[in-house]
Amino acid sequence: MIDTYKHKGLRKILVRTIKEKGIKDERVLKAIEKIPRHFFVEKYSDEIAYADKALKIDAGQTISQPYTVAYQSELLHIQPGDKVLEIGTGSGYQTAILLELGATVYTIERQEMLYKKTTAFLPTLGYNPHFFLGDGSNGIPEHAPYNKIIVTAGAPIVPETLLKQLTIGGLLVIPVGDEHVQKMTTVLRISETDYEKIELDQFRFVPLIGDKAW
Numbered sequence: 421m422i423d424t425y426k427h428k429g430l431r432k433i434l435v436r437t438i439k440e441k442g443i444k445d446e447r448v449l450k451a452i453e454k455i456p457r458h459f460f461v462e463k464y465s466d467e468i469a470y471a472d473k474a475l476k477i478d479a480g481q482t483i484s485q486p487y488t489v490a491y492q493s494e495l496l497h498i499q500p501g502d503k504v505l506e507i508g509t510g511s512g513y514q515t516a517i518l519l520e521l522g523a524t525v526y527t528i529e530r531q532e533m534l535y536k537k538t539t540a541f542l543p544t545l546g547y548n549p550h551f552f553l554g555d556g557s558n559g560i561p562e563h564a565p566y567n568k569i570i571v572t573a574g575a576p577i578v579p580e581t582l583l584k585q586l587t588i589g590g591l592l593v594i595p596v597g598d599e600h601v602q603k604m605t606t607v608l609r610i611s612e613t614d615y616e617k618i619e620l621d622q623f624r625f626v627p628l629i630g631d632k633a634w
């Protein structure tokens with residue numbers, strides 16, 4: 421795996437593209453400019469690896485479109501030291517972004533093949549989240565609370581159990597909808613019992629499959 425000037429150039433173009441689509445957070449853009457996405461999607465050409473498109477990965481899953489990764493990352497407002505739960509490790513690309521933003525990351529994936537791949541691969545790039553295999557729709561209560569929770573698959577509802585695993589002031593970012601289209605949804609935990617929910621733009625994710633999901 422090598423990262424050449426050509427790859428760096430393609431990343432600059434990608435950053436320009438997602439900036440034009442509305443991403444403003446300079447730290448997020450910097451992380452995208454730094455992380456070699458072509459390492460995460462080795463079977464594709466460099467041009468496809470750096471197109472602003474979701475791509476198929478193993479186990480019938482996808483690496484999200486860079487714009488979508490940036491959109492969710494921007495919404496999270498990660499502060500260095502934030503404890504973040506990521507549900508749906510997938511290729512590990514979003515995980516790498518969260519780590520670049522200074523978070524401590526707990527990431528869970530239900531597909532064993534992807535779990536095995538990312539646990540072997542991410543540390544080779546110096547990315548060391550806490551990896552878990554299983555159904556993340558229940559969160560990971562034994563490590564809660566989290567400052568931020570990001571769900572990278574489409575859910576039918578906002579699972580109550582995830583809300584309970586947020587700190588007060590903590591934020592959940594989750595796509596919610598049917599199997600065709602989901603609205604990006606943020607839920608801020610205001611107090612022990614109060615939450616503020618906001619629905620944003622529409623996206624299309626692979627389904628969140630599990631106990632509190634499809």
Ligand code: SAM
Pocket residue numbers: 481482483484489507508509510511512513514515528529530531534554555556557572573625626627628629630631633
């Ligand atoms: N952010 C990821 C990336 O950059 O590659 C995108 C991952 S993909 C869009 C969503 C992932 O969520 C898939 O790998 C899928 O297997 C996983 N997933 C679906 N339901 C899950 C669940 N209940 N718990 C954990 N992972 C789940």
